[in-house]
Every structure is written in structure tokens, then in C-alpha cells.
Amino acid sequence: MTTSLAAQINSVLAALILLTAFGLLVQRRIYGLLHLFAWQGLFLSISTALVGYAAGSHHLYISSILTLALKVILLPYILHALIVRLQIRKEIEAVVNVPTTMLIGIALVIFSYHLTAPIMELSTLVTRSTLAVALATVMLGLLMMITRRHAVTQIIGFLALENGLFFAATSATYGMPLVVELGVALDILIAAFVFGIFFFQIRTTFESLDVNQMAKLKEED
Amino acid sequence: MEKCWQEKGNYHTCYSGAINTNRHKIKMEFSPIILSSLSLLSLLFAAIVVPLVISSQRLLIAISFSLTAVASLLAVAAGCWVVGSGLINKLILPLGLPNLPFHLRLDPLSGFFLTVIGLLGFFVSIYSIGYVKGFLGKRSVTPLVIFYSLFMASMFLVVLADDAFFFLISWEVMALASYFLVMFEDEKTENRRAAFLYLVVAHVGAIAILLSFGVMAGLATGFETFNGYTFDAMREAKFSSGWATVAFFLAFFGFAAKAGVVPLHVWLPEAHPVAPSNVSALMSGVMLKTAIYGIIRITFDLIHVFPWWWGAIVLFLGLISTVMGVLYALMQHDLKRLLAYHSVENIGIILIGIGLAMIFTSFNLPILAALALIAGLYHTLNHAMFKGLLFMGAGAVLHATKERNMEEMGGLIHKMPWTAALFLIGCISISALPPFNGFVSEWLTFQAFLLTPALPNALLNLLIPLGAALLALAAALAAACFVKAYGVTFLGHWRGHHNPPSAPPFMKGGKGGVEVDWFMRIGMILPAIACLGLGVFPTFFIQWMDIIPEQLLGSKIAASAGAFGWMWLTPVSHERASYSGFIVFLGILSVVAVVYLLLHTRRTAVRRAPIWDCGFGKLTNRMQYTATSFSMPIRRIFGFLFNIKEQVRITPPVPPFNKGGGGGLHYHLRVRDRFWNLFYQPVADASFWVSRQFGRLQQGRIHIYLVYSFITIIVLLVFLR
Incomplete structure (x- = not known):
């Protein structure tokens, strides 16, 4: 496989990641979100392995396997278990309606391309064209956290954001040092657990997982 | 930076090349700064180890206050040594941030303040052994002991610190320790409010000082390295006049907030009355002085070139503080609040001296500047002594009567003869009456005022005499205020609603008297003796501290001040003015002795009889002259x-x-x-x-x-x- 072919496949994967990011933004059903998130993780894992192959940096394979194990299998499983435990059936309400969210998302993607244009001219890496996508994924994850009300969707948004960061790391520099990646992976896992405890706490306090309920914590004037 | 590093164990000692190297003698093994470090170590020991080891509260009081007393004496020894010899000692501690070690420096200026703090610290520590026992059984005294020792240590460190970093750390520790001391009786809302106000003012001031040091440190190295944080770097730097003005006024604002200069004085009359009295004595007697030290250090040592109008502003604020402080004091009927307002007044008098010294320095009149600076410093020492004495006396009264309101007291001279006599000495000293010490320093300040016609500036020549008049007014009002305070508290009859105090718990088997125990008495007798000594033999002390203006201003006054021997104080020249504390003292002593003999040798001279009530027949003790009625004419004016x-x-x-x-x-x-x-x-x-x-x-x-x-x-x- 030549480098240019690898770059092209990588671009396709980047496009798929961006597509799933948009999917996360518009999906209303919670299981749908979970599936989309798992798919995003899978694309990310393949892309990492591909970059590792093309660039000859073999520690990326480990990253790829970690991604596969954590983001495609373990985290969706934990979240699934949480959803079952907490008996979440409802469709998810968004703060901003879907078309507006989509428009904002598109604006963010354009903004990302605009931002990374100077970097792309300077970079010599095969993955340079995907940096914009990575940045856009980060921003879309953040946007998802802003626009969704439900605590579970917030954590999915957070994890999507992390996916974007990871993707940016591979595409900008062929990945972070392995130690850092292991640390980040562990952090994500712990974050998921903390979120789990946090959900139970929110539910016992407010009898709902709507984070809007937390406005009650505000100090009265 | 230093060129003469010399390593000795874990410290460096070395003599500065910054200020006239030729004056310094050869280094000794056992230097004053080691002595002061020992003092600091024993204070830290008293603060940290002693409360952990000793569980008995009674023993804790005895041991830790004895330790602080010893530590204070060590500091006094170090201070006296360094002022007497004119040495400049330095020490670089292996503490602090990487590459930013802490610097200590003991020169005559810090030695003088070390002596002042240590001396009063010694007296107050002895007093505290007796006073703090009053809290036994009511609340744990451990916090008081810990923060008292920390407070003392941080005051020593403030005057010893030789870099902005360490200075600010010590300054903040001092503020926090005193905050916790003010908060000691924290169940009262009044105390919490006062302590909070104090904390806010202290921190606003600290920010201003921090910014001032930031400006100076930055300009000293051109904002390139961090080395400008040492005072040595600031000394050598040349500041443009604009930036120097910014640095000075920021620092002055910060220190004025601590010193209680009007209009930044509001925390003082709140915090001093509610603190335990031994703490009030220290806060008013010496903590305010650290701010004076800061002003002198920054102005004369670090910036050292300044225009005359800085001095004029300092002088003006000093005058305002003096007059407003004494007027507000007159309106008070809470004994400790009254004393707190007098601290505002006395800080004003000290600032007058410093302001005049600044004006004289900027017009290049170093001898007159030395006179004004000596006046300010002498008043610093005097105020520490008599204000410490007065607060301790107020504490003794509070201890016995559980009352701060003067309107509820009276006739205590019969119940507490020792306290009454010692409080009277404090009153005479603060009212600036001979032969005590307050007179000498205010007289010196007046001499400095009267020499201002030498200034080559018509505006100042016109305005400064008005300042002298204001100072005279304040002195007279202060005397009136203490006639009121002493008269209402100790003379007359008990005028309180409650029964007069009888033997309190700490005086088992007292014969109806409420006199305080011997620790408290000794703690008050020593400063009273100091007040007398400083008033009768001023020449010795002025010769001793003459090294400070010599190092800071390049001129001294001892040659002229002591020209006629130790008996006569003749600042500038004997034709102008002279004062002999000793002869005045002998005169007053002989008059008092003659009157006493005349009254008490003949049996008929003193006759005790009921008060003549004009036939009204229903006179009660509540009908006595009160503090409010005494101050009424002044309140009208x-x-x-x-x-x-x-x-x-x-x-x-x-x-x-x-x-x-x-x-x-x-x-x-x-x-x-x-x-x-x-x-x-x-x-x-x-x-x-x-x-x-x-x-x-x-x-x-x-x-x-x-x-x-x-x-x-x-x-x-x-x-x-």
C-alpha cells in the first residue's frame, strides 16, 4: 500500500468520523447515540492503525488496540449498563432545535478548515488534511455538550470530544508518546466511572437526569 | 549583588558593599544576626513544638510565654548590638523558591526596630503569663499561645527581611497571626466583624505593597530577570521620578493602612478593643511600628532620592492623623477604644517626624533631617513603651472589672493601687509631660518644626508653622483626654450599675482588693521604668541611635545634641533650645516630696468626710462627673x-x-x-x-x-x- 493510498483511505475515515460527529449531534434516541459513538471509535481505531502503518510508528498499533477496546467495546458497554440500570427510555430533548444545531456545526467545520489552513501548508505529514476534521470533531463534541440536556448525552459529547483530540494528536504529530496515551485512556475510563457515580447522585437528589435541575443549586440573591 | 560571599555552615554572612563599605568592621563568628536567628528559632519552637508537647494549659502558658520573653530579650540584645556597633549583617537562608532564596539583613535601622519590638515583647510576655491565666477554664488558650509566638516571630522577620519576597511573606504571616489573635474570643459578633474589617484593610494594604515592590523590582532589572526582588538590587537601581512616585505612594498607602493613618484608620478602633489586652498592647505598641519601619526603609533606603512634596504629603497626613486621632479619642468612653484612637494620634506624630525628615532631605539639609528622623524614631520607641503600658493597664482593669466602658468604673485607685500608679505614668508619658519620655520626643519634633524657616521654599515656610500649631493643639487635647481617662476610671467613686469588683477568682484570698498578680505588675513596672529612663536620660539613647540617620542620611546630631554632656539635650545648638530631663526630674521629684511631706506629716492636713451635697441629700455615685460630660465642651467646638x-x-x-x-x-x-x-x-x-x-x-x-x-x-x- 502506497503512502498516497493510505492518505486517501485516511481521508475517507476522517470523513466518516466527521459524519458520525454530525450524527451524534442530530440523533435523538439514546441507543442510536451509543451506536454512533461506537462507530466513531471504530473509525478512529482503524485510522490510527493506518497512520501507524503508513508512518511506520508501531506504538500507534497499541493506541489503536486501546481505542478499540475502550471506546468501541468497554465504554459503550458501561454506558449501556448505566442506561439499563437507570431505565432511561425517553427521547432526548435538545436545548436548541436540530436544524439550528446543524447550521452551527457546519459553521464550526468551516471555521476549523479556515483555522488549520496555515498549518496544512506547512505540514509534511500524510495526515495533514485531516487536522481540520479533528478540530471540527472537538468542537462538535463541545457543541453537543452544550445543546443536550440529558446527563448521559453530556458524557457522550465529552467522549466524542476526546475522540476528536485523539484524532488531532495522530493527524498532527503521528500520535502522542505512548505513556501519554495510556494516561489519557486511563483518564477516560475513570471519567466514565465518575460520571456513573455522578448520575446516581443527580438522580437521587433531583429524581431526574436533566442537568437543568442543577440550576436549583444557584445561590439566591 | 554581593561580591563577598563566604560560606559558613549553612549560612552566609557578609558585609554589604552597597552602603559605605569602609564603615564596617571585620566579620565575627558570632554575629548579631545569629543571635536574632536564635530568637526566631525559639519563637517558632514556642509556636509549634511546645503546644504539641505540653497538655496542661497552665503549664503551657508559663512555658511558652517565658520562651517568648527569652526570645524577645535575645532580639533586644541583637538589636542593641547592631545599633551600637553600626554593623550590617547579612544572611541568606537555604529556604524559599529555587534560585530565589530568602535574604536576611540586620542593619542599625532594623536593629532599632528589633529592639523596640523585642523590648515591648519582653514586657508583654511577662505580663501575659499572668493575664492569659484569666482565660483558663473559659476556653482553650492554645491558639492564643501559638499565634502570639508566630506574631512575634513574623514581626521580627518583617524588620529582618532583605528581599521583597520574604518581606511580604512575613508581612502576611503577621497580618494573619494578628487576625487570629483579634478573633480569639470568636463567639462575639463584634469580634468577628472587627477581625474581618482588619483582614480586609490589611490585605488591601498588602496588595499595594506588593505592587510597589513589583514596580521597583521590575525597574531594578529592566523587567528581564527576577533578581530585582532583593532590596540590594532596589537600592542600586535608579528609578525615573514618575515610577519612583508610583512605587512610593503604593507602598505608603499599604503601610499607612497598617499603621492606621487617617483615613485608613477605621480598623484600628474596632480591632484593638476586642483583642485580648496583651495582644492589643503588642498590636498598638509595635505592630503599627513595622509599618513605620516599612515607610522609612522604602523611602530613605530603597528609593533614597525624592522630591520635597512627598514629604509634604506625609507631613500633612501625619498632622491630620494626629488631630483627628486625638479628637476621636476624646469622644470615646470605651477605655481600649480610646487608647486605639491615641495610636492613630501617635502614629501621626511619628509621621510628622518622618515627613519633616523627608522635606529636609530633599532640600539637602541633612543635619535637620537627622533631627526630624531621630524625633520620629524616638517617638516610635516611646510610643511602644507607654502605649504598651497603657494597654496592659487597661487589660488589668478589664481583668478586674470585666468592663471596658469607663462610665461604669471609678474609684479603682483604691482597689488597684499598683495598676493606678502605673497607668498614671503611662498617662503622663502619652500626654507629653516632663519628666517622662513622651515629652522628649514631642519636644524634638517641635524643634524640627521650629527649624523649618531654613527651608528655601516660601510656601512651606508659610504652611509648616500651622502644622506646629496643630501639633501643639493635639498635645493639649491628648493631655485633656488622659485627664478624662484617668480621672473617670481611677478617681472618684465606683459609678457602675453593678457592684464594684471584689476579689476575682485568680486572686484567691484577696482582701477585697482586685489588684492583679505579680507577673502582670512586673510586666507593667518595666515599661514604666523605661518611660522614666527614656525621659530622664534622652542623650544616651539619642547617641545610641544616631547611627541610623548617619547611615540613611549621611549626617548625625549627637555631636551637637550631646555637646554639653549627658545632662543636657541640645539639638542643633545650645543657644536655640536645651532640655535637661534629669534636672527637671529632680525638680519635680523635690516638689512632690515636699508636698507629700507637708500633707502627710501633719495629722490635720488630710481629713476624710462625707461629700457636701448642698442639702440635696440624695447624691448617688451615678451623679459623678462622667467621661461624656467631660468631653462635652470639645464635642461642641x-x-x-x-x-x-x-x-x-x-x-x-x-x-x-x-x-x-x-x-x-x-x-x-x-x-x-x-x-x-x-x-x-x-x-x-x-x-x-x-x-x-x-x-x-x-x-x-x-x-x-x-x-x-x-x-x-x-x-x-x-x-x-
């Missing part, structure tokens, strides 16, 4: 300076008139500081408003917070890429 609310309410008589149905007359008087409404209320309102506006940011919605970070990221990406 200077009423415009206060926020006075005076109410007289008459309850009409109801029949039957003969059985207690007579009408009542209720008099209500409230005198408040005008500065509170003028400066502080608007600032407080504004800060509440601002915080309410910022409170709107807190919506309690995660989405809003996420939007904040999102917008921040976008803005940063757009503008800073």
Missing part, C-alpha cells in the same frame, strides 16, 4: 468633624409622684467616625454591587458554563492564532 446623634427623651411623670412615678430623663449620644460614611460605605456598596453583577455569571446551568468555555476557545482561536 469640634462637632462638625463628627457624625453626632444626640437625643434627650423625657418620660413625663405619672402619679403617684411620691412612689417612684417621677419622670425619667434619657440621654442618648452616638458619635461616629465621618470617614466611615465618606469613604468606606461607598466602597463597600460598590464592591457588593460588583459581586452581585458577577453573581449573574453563575447560572447553575452546565450548558451556560460550557458556552462560556466554548466562546472563550473560539475567541482565542480567532484572535490569538
Whole structure:
């Protein structure tokens, strides 16, 4: 496989990641979100392995396997278990309606391309064209956290954001040092657990997982 | 930076090349700074180890206050040594941040303040052994012991620190330790409020000092390295006049907030009365002096070139503080609050000396500047002695009567003869009457005032004599105030609503008297002796501390001041003015002795009889002259300076008139500081408003917070890429 072919496949994967990011933004059903998130993780894992192959940096394979194990299998499983435990059936309400969210998302993607244009001219890496996508994924994850009300969707948004960061790391520099990646992976896992405890706490306090309920914590004037 | 590093064990000692190297002698093994470090170590030991080891509260009081007393004596020894010899000692501690070690330096100026703090610290520590026992059984005294020792240590460190970093750390430790001491009896709302006010003012001041050091440290190295944080670097730097002015006024603001210069004095009359009396003695006697030290250090040592109008502003604020302090003091009937306002007055007098010294220095009149600086420093020492004595006396009264309000006291001279006599010495000293020490320093300040016609500036020549007149007014008012304080508290008869105090628990088997124990008595006798000694033999002390103006201003006054031997104090020249404390003392002593002999040798001279009541027949002790009535004429004259609310309410008589149905007359008087409404209320309102506006940011919605970070990221990406 030549480098240019690898770059092209990588671009396709980047496009798929961006597509799933948009999917996360518009999906209303919670299981749908979970599936989309798992798919995003899978694309990310393949892309990492591909970059590792093309660039000859073999520690990326480990990253790829970690991604596969954590983001495609373990985290969706934990979240699934949480959803079952907490008996979440409802469709998810968004703060901003879907078309507006989509428009904002598109604006963010354009903004990302605009931002990374100077970097792309300077970079010599095969993955340079995907940096914009990575940045856009980060921003879309953040946007998802802003626009969704439900605590579970917030954590999915957070994890999507992390996916974007990871993707940016591979595409900008062929990945972070392995130690850092292991640390980040562990952090994500712990974050998921903390979120789990946090959900139970929110539910016992407010009898709902709507984070809007937390406005009650505000100090009265 | 230093060129003469010499390593000795874990410290470096070396003599500065910055200030006249030729004056310094050869280094000794056992230097004053080692002595002062020993003092610091024993204070830290008293603060940290002793409370951990000793569980008995009674033993804890005895051991830790004895330790602080010893530590204070060590500091006094170090200070006296360094002032006497003119040495400059340095020490670099292996502490602090990497590459930013702590510097200590002991020169005559810090040695002088070390002596002042140590001397009063010694007296107060002895006093505390007796005084703190009064808290036994009521509350744990461990915090008092810990923060007292820390407070002492931090005051020593403030005057020893030789870099901005360590200075500020010590300064903050001092503020916090004293905050906890003010808060000691924290169950009272009044105490918590006072302590909070103190903390706010102290921190606003500390920020100003920090900024001032920042300006100087930055300019010293051109904002390139961090080395400018040492005082040595600041000494050698040349500041442009604009930046020097910024640095000076920031520092002056910060130190003035600590010293209680009007209008930054509001915390003082709140915090001093509520603190335990031994702490009030230290806070008023010496903590305020660390601010004076800071002003002198920054002005004469670090910046050292300044225009005359800085001095004029210092002088003006000093005058305002003097007059306002004494006028407010006159309106008080809380004994400790009255003393607190007198601290404002005395800080004003010290600032007058410093301001005059600055004016003289900028017009290149070093001898006159030395005189004014000596006057200020001498008053610093004197004020520490007599204000410490007075606060300890007030503490003794409080201890015995459980009362701070003078209107509820009276006739205590019979119950507490020792306290009464010692308090009287303090009153005479603070009222600047010979032969005690207050007179000498105020007299020196007047001499400095009277020499201002030498200034080549017509405006100052016109205005400064007005300042002298104001100082004279303040001196007279202070005397009036202490006639009131002493007369109402100790003379006459008990005028309180409650029964007069009888033997309190700490004086088992007392014969109806409420005199305090010997620790407290000795703690007050020593400063009283110091007051007398400083007043009778001023020449010795002035010769001793003459090295300070010599190093800071390049001139001294001892040659002229002591020209006629130790008996005569003749600043500048004997034709102008001279004072002999010793002869005045002998004169007063002989007059007192003759009067005493005349009155007490003949049996008929003193006759005790009931008071003549003009046939009224129903005189009670409540009908005595009170503090409020004593100060009434002055309240009428200077009423415009206060926020006075005076109410007289008459309850009409109801029949039957003969059985207690007579009408009542209720008099209500409230005198408040005008500065509170003028400066502080608007600032407080504004800060509440601002915080309410910022409170709107807190919506309690995660989405809003996420939007904040999102917008921040976008803005940063757009503008800073």
C-alpha cells in the first residue's frame, strides 16, 4: 500500500468520523447515540492503525488496540449498563432545535478548515488534511455538550470530544508518546466511572437526569 | 549583588558593599544576626513544638510565654548590638523558591526596630503569663499561645527581611497571626466583624505593597530577570521620578493602612478593643511600628532620592492623623477604644517626624533631617513603651472589672493601687509631660518644626508653622483626654450599675482588693521604668541611635545634641533650645516630696468626710462627673468633624409622684467616625454591587458554563492564532 493510498483511505475515515460527529449531534434516541459513538471509535481505531502503518510508528498499533477496546467495546458497554440500570427510555430533548444545531456545526467545520489552513501548508505529514476534521470533531463534541440536556448525552459529547483530540494528536504529530496515551485512556475510563457515580447522585437528589435541575443549586440573591 | 560571599555552615554572612563599605568592621563568628536567628528559632519552637508537647494549659502558658520573653530579650540584645556597633549583617537562608532564596539583613535601622519590638515583647510576655491565666477554664488558650509566638516571630522577620519576597511573606504571616489573635474570643459578633474589617484593610494594604515592590523590582532589572526582588538590587537601581512616585505612594498607602493613618484608620478602633489586652498592647505598641519601619526603609533606603512634596504629603497626613486621632479619642468612653484612637494620634506624630525628615532631605539639609528622623524614631520607641503600658493597664482593669466602658468604673485607685500608679505614668508619658519620655520626643519634633524657616521654599515656610500649631493643639487635647481617662476610671467613686469588683477568682484570698498578680505588675513596672529612663536620660539613647540617620542620611546630631554632656539635650545648638530631663526630674521629684511631706506629716492636713451635697441629700455615685460630660465642651467646638446623634427623651411623670412615678430623663449620644460614611460605605456598596453583577455569571446551568468555555476557545482561536 502506497503512502498516497493510505492518505486517501485516511481521508475517507476522517470523513466518516466527521459524519458520525454530525450524527451524534442530530440523533435523538439514546441507543442510536451509543451506536454512533461506537462507530466513531471504530473509525478512529482503524485510522490510527493506518497512520501507524503508513508512518511506520508501531506504538500507534497499541493506541489503536486501546481505542478499540475502550471506546468501541468497554465504554459503550458501561454506558449501556448505566442506561439499563437507570431505565432511561425517553427521547432526548435538545436545548436548541436540530436544524439550528446543524447550521452551527457546519459553521464550526468551516471555521476549523479556515483555522488549520496555515498549518496544512506547512505540514509534511500524510495526515495533514485531516487536522481540520479533528478540530471540527472537538468542537462538535463541545457543541453537543452544550445543546443536550440529558446527563448521559453530556458524557457522550465529552467522549466524542476526546475522540476528536485523539484524532488531532495522530493527524498532527503521528500520535502522542505512548505513556501519554495510556494516561489519557486511563483518564477516560475513570471519567466514565465518575460520571456513573455522578448520575446516581443527580438522580437521587433531583429524581431526574436533566442537568437543568442543577440550576436549583444557584445561590439566591 | 554581593561580591563577598563566604560560606559558613549553612549560612552566609557578609558585609554589604552597597552602603559605605569602609564603615564596617571585620566579620565575627558570632554575629548579631545569629543571635536574632536564635530568637526566631525559639519563637517558632514556642509556636509549634511546645503546644504539641505540653497538655496542661497552665503549664503551657508559663512555658511558652517565658520562651517568648527569652526570645524577645535575645532580639533586644541583637538589636542593641547592631545599633551600637553600626554593623550590617547579612544572611541568606537555604529556604524559599529555587534560585530565589530568602535574604536576611540586620542593619542599625532594623536593629532599632528589633529592639523596640523585642523590648515591648519582653514586657508583654511577662505580663501575659499572668493575664492569659484569666482565660483558663473559659476556653482553650492554645491558639492564643501559638499565634502570639508566630506574631512575634513574623514581626521580627518583617524588620529582618532583605528581599521583597520574604518581606511580604512575613508581612502576611503577621497580618494573619494578628487576625487570629483579634478573633480569639470568636463567639462575639463584634469580634468577628472587627477581625474581618482588619483582614480586609490589611490585605488591601498588602496588595499595594506588593505592587510597589513589583514596580521597583521590575525597574531594578529592566523587567528581564527576577533578581530585582532583593532590596540590594532596589537600592542600586535608579528609578525615573514618575515610577519612583508610583512605587512610593503604593507602598505608603499599604503601610499607612497598617499603621492606621487617617483615613485608613477605621480598623484600628474596632480591632484593638476586642483583642485580648496583651495582644492589643503588642498590636498598638509595635505592630503599627513595622509599618513605620516599612515607610522609612522604602523611602530613605530603597528609593533614597525624592522630591520635597512627598514629604509634604506625609507631613500633612501625619498632622491630620494626629488631630483627628486625638479628637476621636476624646469622644470615646470605651477605655481600649480610646487608647486605639491615641495610636492613630501617635502614629501621626511619628509621621510628622518622618515627613519633616523627608522635606529636609530633599532640600539637602541633612543635619535637620537627622533631627526630624531621630524625633520620629524616638517617638516610635516611646510610643511602644507607654502605649504598651497603657494597654496592659487597661487589660488589668478589664481583668478586674470585666468592663471596658469607663462610665461604669471609678474609684479603682483604691482597689488597684499598683495598676493606678502605673497607668498614671503611662498617662503622663502619652500626654507629653516632663519628666517622662513622651515629652522628649514631642519636644524634638517641635524643634524640627521650629527649624523649618531654613527651608528655601516660601510656601512651606508659610504652611509648616500651622502644622506646629496643630501639633501643639493635639498635645493639649491628648493631655485633656488622659485627664478624662484617668480621672473617670481611677478617681472618684465606683459609678457602675453593678457592684464594684471584689476579689476575682485568680486572686484567691484577696482582701477585697482586685489588684492583679505579680507577673502582670512586673510586666507593667518595666515599661514604666523605661518611660522614666527614656525621659530622664534622652542623650544616651539619642547617641545610641544616631547611627541610623548617619547611615540613611549621611549626617548625625549627637555631636551637637550631646555637646554639653549627658545632662543636657541640645539639638542643633545650645543657644536655640536645651532640655535637661534629669534636672527637671529632680525638680519635680523635690516638689512632690515636699508636698507629700507637708500633707502627710501633719495629722490635720488630710481629713476624710462625707461629700457636701448642698442639702440635696440624695447624691448617688451615678451623679459623678462622667467621661461624656467631660468631653462635652470639645464635642461642641469640634462637632462638625463628627457624625453626632444626640437625643434627650423625657418620660413625663405619672402619679403617684411620691412612689417612684417621677419622670425619667434619657440621654442618648452616638458619635461616629465621618470617614466611615465618606469613604468606606461607598466602597463597600460598590464592591457588593460588583459581586452581585458577577453573581449573574453563575447560572447553575452546565450548558451556560460550557458556552462560556466554548466562546472563550473560539475567541482565542480567532484572535490569538
